[in-house]
Amino acid sequence: MSPPYSCAPWSDALSVEISNVTKKFGGQTVLDGLDLKVKAGDHVTLIGPSGSGKTTILRMLMTLTEPDSGTIAVDGRQLFPASERERREVRRNIGMVFQQFNLFPHMTVLRNITEAPVTVLGQSREEAEERARELLDLVGLADKCDAKPARLSGGQQQRVAIARALAMRPRVLLLDEVTSALDPELVAGVLDVLRDVARSTDITLLCVTHEMNFARDISDEVLMFDAGRIVESGPPEKIFNEPEQERTREFLGAVL
Template sequence: MSHTPEPMVRFDGVVKRFGDNVVLDQLDFTVAPGEFVTLIGPSGSGKTTILRLLMTLERVSEGVITVGGEPLSHMRRGDRLVPADDKHLAAARRRIGMVFQQFNLFPNMSVLRNITEAPVHVLGLSPAEAEARARDLLELVGLGDRCDEHPSRLSGGQQQRVAIARALAMRPDVLLLDEVTSALDPELVAGVLDLLGDIARTTDITFLCVTHEMGFARQVSDRVMMFDHGRVIEDAPPEQLFTDPREPRTREFLQAVLDRS
Protein backbone atom coordinates (compact mmCIF):
# COMPACT_ATOMS: atom_id res chain seq x y z
CA MET A 1 0.00 0.00 0.00
CA SER A 2 1.46 3.37 -1.02
CA HIS A 3 1.98 5.98 1.67
CA THR A 4 0.84 9.53 1.04
CA PRO A 5 3.30 11.93 2.68
CA GLU A 6 2.14 14.51 5.18
CA PRO A 7 1.54 17.82 3.40
CA MET A 8 4.29 20.38 3.94
CA VAL A 9 1.71 23.19 4.01
CA ARG A 10 -1.95 22.87 4.97
CA PHE A 11 -4.64 25.55 5.23
CA ASP A 12 -7.77 24.33 7.03
CA GLY A 13 -10.76 26.68 6.96
CA VAL A 14 -8.53 29.74 7.00
CA VAL A 15 -10.28 33.10 7.13
CA LYS A 16 -8.47 36.42 7.14
CA ARG A 17 -10.35 39.65 7.73
CA PHE A 18 -9.16 43.21 7.77
CA GLY A 19 -12.02 44.95 9.51
CA ASP A 20 -15.16 44.05 7.57
CA ASN A 21 -13.16 43.05 4.49
CA VAL A 22 -12.84 39.26 4.11
CA VAL A 23 -9.58 38.70 2.20
CA LEU A 24 -9.44 34.89 2.57
CA ASP A 25 -12.73 33.02 2.80
CA GLN A 26 -12.72 29.52 4.35
CA LEU A 27 -9.55 28.59 2.48
CA ASP A 28 -8.58 24.90 2.28
CA PHE A 29 -5.55 23.63 0.38
CA THR A 30 -2.41 21.53 0.80
CA VAL A 31 1.05 21.59 -0.72
CA ALA A 32 3.13 18.41 -0.79
CA PRO A 33 6.81 18.30 0.21
CA GLY A 34 8.98 19.45 -2.67
CA GLU A 35 6.02 20.67 -4.71
CA PHE A 36 6.14 23.97 -6.64
CA VAL A 37 2.73 25.65 -6.48
CA THR A 38 2.03 28.98 -8.16
CA LEU A 39 -0.79 31.28 -7.06
CA ILE A 40 -2.32 33.45 -9.77
CA GLY A 41 -5.27 35.80 -9.85
CA PRO A 42 -6.18 39.48 -9.88
CA SER A 43 -4.77 41.99 -7.43
CA GLY A 44 -6.64 41.84 -4.14
CA SER A 45 -7.63 38.17 -4.51
CA GLY A 46 -5.68 37.11 -1.40
CA LYS A 47 -2.47 35.65 -2.86
CA THR A 48 0.05 37.80 -1.01
CA THR A 49 -1.98 37.51 2.20
CA ILE A 50 -1.34 33.75 2.08
CA LEU A 51 2.40 34.38 1.99
CA ARG A 52 2.18 36.94 4.80
CA LEU A 53 0.28 34.45 6.97
CA LEU A 54 2.93 31.80 6.35
CA MET A 55 5.66 34.31 7.27
CA THR A 56 3.66 35.08 10.45
CA LEU A 57 3.49 38.73 9.40
CA GLU A 58 -0.29 38.39 9.80
CA ARG A 59 -2.43 36.14 12.00
CA VAL A 60 -5.42 34.12 10.88
CA SER A 61 -8.89 35.29 11.86
CA GLU A 62 -10.23 31.73 11.79
CA GLY A 63 -8.89 28.31 10.86
CA VAL A 64 -5.49 26.64 11.24
CA ILE A 65 -2.28 26.65 9.19
CA THR A 66 0.18 23.78 9.60
CA VAL A 67 3.71 23.46 8.22
CA GLY A 68 5.41 20.08 8.21
CA GLY A 69 2.60 18.64 10.31
CA GLU A 70 3.05 21.22 13.07
CA PRO A 71 0.63 24.10 13.65
CA LEU A 72 1.97 27.48 12.58
CA SER A 73 -0.86 29.80 13.53
CA HIS A 74 -1.55 27.85 16.74
CA MET A 75 0.31 25.68 19.23
CA ARG A 76 -0.62 22.55 21.10
CA ARG A 77 -1.66 22.86 24.73
CA GLY A 78 -2.66 19.46 25.99
CA ASP A 79 -5.24 18.08 23.59
CA ARG A 80 -6.27 21.43 22.10
CA LEU A 81 -4.89 24.15 19.89
CA VAL A 82 -4.51 27.70 21.14
CA PRO A 83 -3.26 30.80 19.29
CA ALA A 84 0.53 30.70 18.95
CA ASP A 85 2.67 32.87 21.21
CA ASP A 86 5.71 34.81 19.99
CA LYS A 87 8.16 32.05 20.96
CA HIS A 88 6.27 29.46 18.94
CA LEU A 89 5.98 31.82 15.95
CA ALA A 90 9.71 32.55 16.02
CA ALA A 91 10.55 28.83 16.01
CA ALA A 92 8.04 28.04 13.26
CA ARG A 93 9.28 30.92 11.13
CA ARG A 94 12.72 29.32 10.85
CA ARG A 95 11.30 26.70 8.50
CA ILE A 96 10.06 29.31 6.05
CA GLY A 97 11.98 31.69 3.78
CA MET A 98 10.68 34.48 1.60
CA VAL A 99 11.96 36.46 -1.35
CA PHE A 100 10.14 39.78 -1.64
CA GLN A 101 9.29 42.10 -4.54
CA GLN A 102 11.73 44.64 -3.12
CA PHE A 103 15.03 43.05 -2.26
CA ASN A 104 15.10 44.22 1.39
CA LEU A 105 18.88 43.96 1.63
CA PHE A 106 20.73 45.84 4.36
CA PRO A 107 22.39 48.73 2.49
CA ASN A 108 25.12 49.24 5.09
CA MET A 109 26.29 45.60 4.95
CA SER A 110 28.35 43.80 2.35
CA VAL A 111 26.73 41.13 0.20
CA LEU A 112 28.45 38.46 2.28
CA ARG A 113 27.25 39.87 5.58
CA ASN A 114 23.70 40.24 4.26
CA ILE A 115 23.69 36.46 3.84
CA THR A 116 25.55 35.46 7.02
CA GLU A 117 23.72 37.69 9.51
CA ALA A 118 20.60 35.56 10.06
CA PRO A 119 22.31 32.13 10.05
CA VAL A 120 24.65 33.36 12.80
CA HIS A 121 22.09 35.17 14.96
CA VAL A 122 19.00 33.05 14.32
CA LEU A 123 20.31 29.55 13.56
CA GLY A 124 23.38 29.83 15.80
CA LEU A 125 25.91 28.92 13.11
CA SER A 126 29.52 29.88 13.69
CA PRO A 127 30.69 32.84 11.60
CA ALA A 128 33.05 30.54 9.68
CA GLU A 129 30.30 28.04 8.84
CA ALA A 130 27.88 30.80 7.85
CA GLU A 131 30.50 32.41 5.62
CA ALA A 132 31.33 29.11 3.90
CA ARG A 133 27.63 28.53 3.23
CA ALA A 134 27.20 32.09 1.96
CA ARG A 135 30.14 31.81 -0.42
CA ASP A 136 28.77 28.54 -1.83
CA LEU A 137 25.36 30.14 -2.37
CA LEU A 138 26.85 33.21 -4.04
CA GLU A 139 28.62 30.88 -6.46
CA LEU A 140 25.29 29.15 -7.08
CA VAL A 141 23.58 32.45 -7.97
CA GLY A 142 26.50 33.61 -10.11
CA LEU A 143 27.87 36.27 -7.75
CA GLY A 144 30.87 34.57 -6.21
CA ASP A 145 33.06 37.55 -7.06
CA ARG A 146 30.77 40.13 -5.38
CA CYS A 147 31.09 39.10 -1.72
CA ASP A 148 32.56 42.40 -0.55
CA GLU A 149 30.33 44.71 -2.60
CA HIS A 150 27.48 46.67 -1.04
CA PRO A 151 23.98 46.33 -2.53
CA SER A 152 24.06 49.82 -4.03
CA ARG A 153 26.86 48.67 -6.34
CA LEU A 154 24.73 45.86 -7.79
CA SER A 155 22.04 45.85 -10.46
CA GLY A 156 18.46 45.01 -9.54
CA GLY A 157 18.84 41.51 -10.90
CA GLN A 158 22.02 40.98 -8.89
CA GLN A 159 20.36 42.27 -5.73
CA GLN A 160 17.49 39.84 -6.22
CA ARG A 161 20.01 37.01 -6.63
CA VAL A 162 21.58 38.01 -3.32
CA ALA A 163 18.11 38.01 -1.74
CA ILE A 164 17.54 34.48 -3.06
CA ALA A 165 20.90 33.35 -1.66
CA ARG A 166 20.03 34.95 1.69
CA ALA A 167 16.74 33.04 1.84
CA LEU A 168 18.46 29.75 0.93
CA ALA A 169 21.12 30.31 3.61
CA MET A 170 18.47 29.61 6.25
CA ARG A 171 17.85 26.16 4.70
CA PRO A 172 14.09 26.60 4.68
CA ASP A 173 11.63 23.77 4.17
CA VAL A 174 9.31 26.23 2.39
CA LEU A 175 10.36 29.14 0.18
CA LEU A 176 7.83 31.85 -0.63
CA LEU A 177 8.24 34.00 -3.75
CA ASP A 178 6.23 37.22 -3.95
CA GLU A 179 6.35 38.76 -7.44
CA VAL A 180 10.15 38.51 -7.30
CA THR A 181 10.66 40.02 -10.77
CA SER A 182 8.18 42.90 -10.54
CA ALA A 183 10.87 45.45 -9.58
CA LEU A 184 13.33 44.33 -12.26
CA ASP A 185 14.06 45.78 -15.67
CA PRO A 186 12.59 43.46 -18.33
CA GLU A 187 15.99 42.25 -19.56
CA LEU A 188 16.88 41.01 -16.05
CA VAL A 189 13.72 38.97 -15.49
CA ALA A 190 14.70 35.85 -17.43
CA GLY A 191 17.97 35.35 -15.54
CA VAL A 192 16.28 35.44 -12.13
CA LEU A 193 13.49 33.12 -13.26
CA ASP A 194 15.98 30.67 -14.78
CA LEU A 195 17.87 30.61 -11.48
CA LEU A 196 14.71 29.89 -9.49
CA GLY A 197 13.74 27.14 -11.91
CA ASP A 198 17.15 25.52 -11.46
CA ILE A 199 16.85 25.70 -7.66
CA ALA A 200 13.34 24.21 -7.76
CA ARG A 201 14.52 21.30 -9.91
CA THR A 202 17.63 20.51 -7.83
CA THR A 203 16.38 20.85 -4.24
CA ASP A 204 13.60 19.36 -2.14
CA ILE A 205 12.35 22.78 -1.03
CA THR A 206 8.60 23.36 -1.20
CA PHE A 207 7.73 26.52 -3.15
CA LEU A 208 4.72 28.81 -3.06
CA CYS A 209 5.03 31.45 -5.74
CA VAL A 210 2.90 34.52 -6.52
CA THR A 211 3.66 35.79 -10.01
CA HIS A 212 2.24 37.36 -13.14
CA GLU A 213 4.95 35.66 -15.23
CA MET A 214 2.68 33.06 -16.82
CA GLY A 215 5.42 31.49 -18.92
CA PHE A 216 7.48 30.84 -15.79
CA ALA A 217 4.45 29.46 -13.94
CA ARG A 218 3.70 27.11 -16.81
CA GLN A 219 7.29 25.89 -17.09
CA VAL A 220 8.19 25.37 -13.43
CA SER A 221 4.98 24.70 -11.48
CA ASP A 222 3.64 21.33 -10.47
CA ARG A 223 0.25 22.96 -9.83
CA VAL A 224 -1.30 26.35 -10.41
CA MET A 225 -4.09 27.71 -8.22
CA MET A 226 -6.33 30.48 -9.53
CA PHE A 227 -7.66 32.82 -6.84
CA ASP A 228 -10.60 35.17 -6.95
CA HIS A 229 -12.20 36.99 -4.01
CA GLY A 230 -10.23 35.01 -1.41
CA ARG A 231 -11.09 31.57 -2.75
CA VAL A 232 -9.40 28.99 -4.98
CA ILE A 233 -11.64 28.71 -8.01
CA GLU A 234 -9.39 26.40 -10.03
CA ASP A 235 -6.48 24.13 -9.08
CA ALA A 236 -4.80 22.14 -11.85
CA PRO A 237 -1.48 21.14 -13.45
CA PRO A 238 -0.13 24.04 -15.53
CA GLU A 239 -0.66 22.40 -18.91
CA GLN A 240 -4.32 21.88 -18.14
CA LEU A 241 -4.94 25.26 -16.53
CA PHE A 242 -3.19 27.30 -19.21
CA THR A 243 -4.39 25.25 -22.18
CA ASP A 244 -7.97 24.41 -21.23
CA PRO A 245 -9.07 26.18 -18.03
CA ARG A 246 -12.32 24.93 -16.59
CA GLU A 247 -13.58 28.21 -15.14
CA PRO A 248 -14.65 31.20 -17.27
CA ARG A 249 -13.06 33.53 -14.68
CA THR A 250 -9.70 31.79 -15.17
CA ARG A 251 -9.96 32.17 -18.95
CA GLU A 252 -10.85 35.83 -18.56
CA PHE A 253 -7.91 36.49 -16.22
CA LEU A 254 -5.38 34.66 -18.39
CA GLN A 255 -6.55 36.51 -21.48
CA ALA A 256 -6.15 39.86 -19.73
CA VAL A 257 -2.65 38.99 -18.49
CA LEU A 258 -1.51 37.66 -21.86
CA ASP A 259 -2.89 40.73 -23.65
CA ARG A 260 -0.73 42.95 -21.43
CA SER A 261 2.45 40.94 -21.99
Protein backbone atom coordinates (compact mmCIF):
# COMPACT_ATOMS: atom_id res chain seq x y z
CA MET A 1 0.00 0.00 0.00
CA SER A 2 1.44 3.35 -1.03
CA PRO A 3 1.43 6.21 1.48
CA PRO A 4 -1.88 8.14 1.52
CA TYR A 5 -0.23 11.38 0.41
CA SER A 6 1.82 9.93 -2.43
CA CYS A 7 1.06 10.70 -6.04
CA ALA A 8 2.31 9.49 -9.40
CA PRO A 9 5.90 10.46 -10.23
CA TRP A 10 6.46 13.73 -12.03
CA SER A 11 7.32 13.63 -15.72
CA ASP A 12 9.04 17.01 -15.57
CA ALA A 13 10.65 19.29 -13.02
CA LEU A 14 8.20 22.12 -13.75
CA SER A 15 4.77 21.78 -12.19
CA VAL A 16 2.87 24.90 -13.24
CA GLU A 17 3.78 27.39 -15.95
CA ILE A 18 1.68 30.50 -16.54
CA SER A 19 2.87 32.72 -19.40
CA ASN A 20 1.63 36.25 -20.18
CA VAL A 21 -1.87 35.55 -18.86
CA THR A 22 -4.40 38.37 -18.85
CA LYS A 23 -7.93 38.20 -17.46
CA LYS A 24 -10.57 40.92 -17.34
CA PHE A 25 -13.99 40.94 -15.74
CA GLY A 26 -16.01 43.71 -17.30
CA GLY A 27 -13.72 46.70 -17.44
CA GLN A 28 -11.48 45.52 -14.61
CA THR A 29 -8.15 43.84 -15.31
CA VAL A 30 -7.76 41.08 -12.72
CA LEU A 31 -4.56 39.54 -14.11
CA ASP A 32 -2.21 41.70 -16.14
CA GLY A 33 0.26 39.76 -18.29
CA LEU A 34 1.07 37.34 -15.46
CA ASP A 35 4.13 35.09 -15.66
CA LEU A 36 4.53 32.42 -13.00
CA LYS A 37 6.53 29.20 -12.78
CA VAL A 38 6.26 26.69 -9.94
CA LYS A 39 8.65 23.77 -9.58
CA ALA A 40 7.33 20.30 -8.88
CA GLY A 41 6.94 19.68 -5.17
CA ASP A 42 7.28 23.33 -4.16
CA HIS A 43 4.88 25.01 -1.75
CA VAL A 44 3.98 28.47 -2.99
CA THR A 45 1.73 30.91 -1.14
CA LEU A 46 -0.04 33.82 -2.78
CA ILE A 47 -0.68 36.82 -0.53
CA GLY A 48 -2.08 40.27 -1.17
CA PRO A 49 -5.27 42.30 -0.87
CA SER A 50 -8.67 40.99 -1.93
CA GLY A 51 -9.27 41.46 -5.63
CA SER A 52 -5.59 41.26 -6.58
CA GLY A 53 -6.07 38.15 -8.75
CA LYS A 54 -4.95 35.35 -6.42
CA THR A 55 -8.10 33.22 -6.47
CA THR A 56 -8.54 33.81 -10.20
CA ILE A 57 -5.26 31.95 -10.76
CA LEU A 58 -6.53 28.93 -8.81
CA ARG A 59 -9.86 29.00 -10.67
CA MET A 60 -8.02 28.98 -13.99
CA LEU A 61 -5.96 25.99 -12.95
CA MET A 62 -9.24 24.20 -12.11
CA THR A 63 -10.60 25.34 -15.53
CA LEU A 64 -13.45 27.17 -13.80
CA THR A 65 -12.33 30.40 -15.51
CA GLU A 66 -10.55 30.88 -18.82
CA PRO A 67 -7.79 33.41 -19.47
CA ASP A 68 -8.45 36.08 -22.09
CA SER A 69 -4.94 35.57 -23.43
CA GLY A 70 -1.73 33.74 -22.59
CA THR A 71 -0.96 30.08 -21.88
CA ILE A 72 -1.15 27.77 -18.86
CA ALA A 73 0.52 24.36 -18.60
CA VAL A 74 0.57 21.79 -15.81
CA ASP A 75 3.14 18.99 -15.69
CA GLY A 76 4.28 20.00 -19.17
CA ARG A 77 0.79 19.58 -20.65
CA GLN A 78 -1.20 22.46 -22.06
CA LEU A 79 -4.28 23.52 -20.09
CA PHE A 80 -5.00 26.73 -21.99
CA PRO A 81 -5.36 26.84 -24.91
CA ALA A 82 -6.48 23.21 -25.27
CA SER A 83 -9.50 21.15 -26.20
CA GLU A 84 -12.05 20.27 -23.53
CA ARG A 85 -10.89 16.65 -23.62
CA GLU A 86 -7.27 17.69 -23.07
CA ARG A 87 -8.29 19.97 -20.22
CA ARG A 88 -10.16 17.15 -18.49
CA GLU A 89 -7.09 14.95 -18.68
CA VAL A 90 -4.83 17.62 -17.18
CA ARG A 91 -7.40 18.58 -14.55
CA ARG A 92 -7.42 15.03 -13.18
CA ASN A 93 -3.98 15.80 -11.72
CA ILE A 94 -5.20 18.93 -9.89
CA GLY A 95 -7.11 19.03 -6.62
CA MET A 96 -8.63 22.01 -4.87
CA VAL A 97 -9.94 22.75 -1.40
CA PHE A 98 -12.36 25.68 -1.48
CA GLN A 99 -13.44 28.21 1.11
CA GLN A 100 -16.77 26.41 1.37
CA PHE A 101 -16.68 22.70 2.08
CA ASN A 102 -19.02 21.62 -0.76
CA LEU A 103 -19.63 18.17 0.71
CA PHE A 104 -22.58 16.11 -0.54
CA PRO A 105 -25.06 16.38 2.36
CA HIS A 106 -26.88 13.11 1.54
CA MET A 107 -23.67 11.04 1.55
CA THR A 108 -21.67 9.76 4.49
CA VAL A 109 -18.17 11.08 5.08
CA LEU A 110 -16.72 7.88 3.62
CA ARG A 111 -18.86 8.11 0.49
CA ASN A 112 -17.96 11.79 0.02
CA ILE A 113 -14.31 10.77 -0.19
CA THR A 114 -14.70 7.63 -2.30
CA GLU A 115 -17.20 8.85 -4.89
CA ALA A 116 -14.73 10.58 -7.23
CA PRO A 117 -11.96 7.94 -7.08
CA VAL A 118 -14.55 5.30 -8.03
CA THR A 119 -16.40 7.23 -10.74
CA VAL A 120 -13.53 9.29 -12.19
CA LEU A 121 -10.42 7.17 -11.57
CA GLY A 122 -12.14 3.80 -11.89
CA GLN A 123 -10.92 2.49 -8.54
CA SER A 124 -12.76 -0.42 -6.98
CA ARG A 125 -15.02 0.47 -4.09
CA GLU A 126 -12.82 -1.62 -1.78
CA GLU A 127 -9.61 0.16 -2.83
CA ALA A 128 -11.21 3.60 -2.56
CA GLU A 129 -12.62 2.87 0.90
CA GLU A 130 -9.29 1.56 2.19
CA ARG A 131 -7.53 4.73 1.08
CA ALA A 132 -10.35 6.93 2.41
CA ARG A 133 -10.04 5.35 5.85
CA GLU A 134 -6.28 5.99 5.83
CA LEU A 135 -6.86 9.63 4.93
CA LEU A 136 -9.55 10.07 7.57
CA ASP A 137 -7.13 8.72 10.13
CA LEU A 138 -4.52 11.23 8.96
CA VAL A 139 -6.92 14.17 9.32
CA GLY A 140 -8.09 12.96 12.72
CA LEU A 141 -11.57 11.77 11.73
CA ALA A 142 -11.22 7.98 11.70
CA ASP A 143 -14.38 7.66 13.79
CA LYS A 144 -16.55 9.74 11.42
CA CYS A 145 -16.77 7.41 8.42
CA ASP A 146 -20.52 6.87 8.74
CA ALA A 147 -21.46 10.41 9.79
CA LYS A 148 -23.30 12.80 7.51
CA PRO A 149 -21.73 16.26 6.98
CA ALA A 150 -24.51 18.00 8.94
CA ARG A 151 -23.36 16.18 12.07
CA LEU A 152 -19.83 17.61 11.79
CA SER A 153 -18.41 20.95 12.86
CA GLY A 154 -17.13 23.33 10.19
CA GLY A 155 -13.55 22.40 10.97
CA GLN A 156 -14.34 18.71 10.66
CA GLN A 157 -16.10 19.27 7.34
CA GLN A 158 -13.09 21.13 5.99
CA ARG A 159 -10.81 18.28 7.06
CA VAL A 160 -13.08 15.88 5.16
CA ALA A 161 -12.76 18.18 2.14
CA ILE A 162 -8.95 17.98 2.42
CA ALA A 163 -9.10 14.18 2.61
CA ARG A 164 -11.43 14.14 -0.41
CA ALA A 165 -8.96 16.21 -2.45
CA LEU A 166 -6.03 13.98 -1.45
CA ALA A 167 -7.98 10.84 -2.33
CA MET A 168 -7.59 11.72 -6.02
CA ARG A 169 -3.78 11.63 -5.66
CA PRO A 170 -3.34 15.07 -7.25
CA ARG A 171 0.03 16.28 -8.43
CA VAL A 172 -1.03 19.86 -7.67
CA LEU A 173 -3.19 20.84 -4.68
CA LEU A 174 -4.82 24.28 -4.63
CA LEU A 175 -5.89 25.80 -1.31
CA ASP A 176 -8.22 28.79 -1.52
CA GLU A 177 -8.64 30.55 1.84
CA VAL A 178 -9.60 27.21 3.37
CA THR A 179 -10.11 28.65 6.87
CA SER A 180 -12.02 31.81 5.96
CA ALA A 181 -15.45 30.23 6.56
CA LEU A 182 -14.49 28.73 9.92
CA ASP A 183 -15.07 29.99 13.43
CA PRO A 184 -11.75 31.20 14.89
CA GLU A 185 -11.47 28.32 17.36
CA LEU A 186 -11.61 25.79 14.49
CA VAL A 187 -8.89 27.37 12.34
CA ALA A 188 -5.88 25.94 14.17
CA GLY A 189 -6.96 22.32 13.72
CA VAL A 190 -7.39 22.68 9.96
CA LEU A 191 -4.08 24.49 9.58
CA ASP A 192 -2.33 21.75 11.57
CA VAL A 193 -3.67 19.17 9.11
CA LEU A 194 -2.38 21.19 6.18
CA ARG A 195 1.02 21.59 7.83
CA ASP A 196 1.17 17.80 8.05
CA VAL A 197 0.28 17.54 4.37
CA ALA A 198 2.99 20.05 3.46
CA ARG A 199 5.62 18.18 5.48
CA SER A 200 4.60 14.68 4.39
CA THR A 201 3.86 15.09 0.69
CA ASP A 202 5.56 15.55 -2.64
CA ILE A 203 2.47 17.31 -3.98
CA THR A 204 2.92 20.82 -5.35
CA LEU A 205 0.93 23.27 -3.20
CA LEU A 206 -0.47 26.61 -4.33
CA CYS A 207 -2.08 28.35 -1.40
CA VAL A 208 -4.09 31.57 -1.14
CA THR A 209 -4.37 32.63 2.49
CA HIS A 210 -4.50 35.54 4.89
CA GLU A 211 -3.03 33.32 7.63
CA MET A 212 0.47 34.78 7.53
CA ASN A 213 1.99 32.52 10.18
CA PHE A 214 0.76 29.51 8.22
CA ALA A 215 2.27 30.96 5.02
CA ARG A 216 5.56 31.47 6.82
CA ASP A 217 5.56 27.86 8.07
CA ILE A 218 4.73 25.93 4.90
CA SER A 219 6.06 28.02 2.01
CA ASP A 220 9.14 27.58 -0.13
CA GLU A 221 8.19 30.83 -1.86
CA VAL A 222 5.74 33.64 -1.15
CA LEU A 223 4.31 35.81 -3.92
CA MET A 224 2.92 39.26 -3.12
CA PHE A 225 0.11 40.24 -5.50
CA ASP A 226 -1.36 43.65 -6.17
CA ALA A 227 -3.60 44.78 -9.05
CA GLY A 228 -3.12 41.57 -11.01
CA ARG A 229 0.67 41.54 -10.84
CA ILE A 230 3.36 39.96 -8.70
CA VAL A 231 5.05 42.92 -7.02
CA GLU A 232 7.51 40.88 -4.95
CA SER A 233 8.50 37.26 -4.48
CA GLY A 234 10.96 35.33 -2.38
CA PRO A 235 11.38 32.87 0.48
CA PRO A 236 9.15 33.56 3.49
CA GLU A 237 11.98 34.85 5.69
CA LYS A 238 12.71 37.57 3.11
CA ILE A 239 9.11 38.55 2.41
CA PHE A 240 8.04 38.67 6.04
CA ASN A 241 11.25 39.99 7.62
CA GLU A 242 12.84 42.17 4.94
CA PRO A 243 10.36 43.03 2.17
CA GLU A 244 11.82 45.28 -0.50
CA GLN A 245 8.64 46.81 -1.91
CA GLU A 246 6.64 49.49 -0.14
CA ARG A 247 3.37 47.85 -1.22
CA THR A 248 4.44 44.62 0.48
CA ARG A 249 5.36 46.48 3.66
CA GLU A 250 2.00 48.26 3.66
CA PHE A 251 0.05 45.03 3.23
CA LEU A 252 1.98 43.12 5.89
CA GLY A 253 1.70 46.05 8.25
CA ALA A 254 -2.08 45.82 7.92
CA VAL A 255 -2.44 42.06 8.38
CA LEU A 256 0.28 41.12 10.86
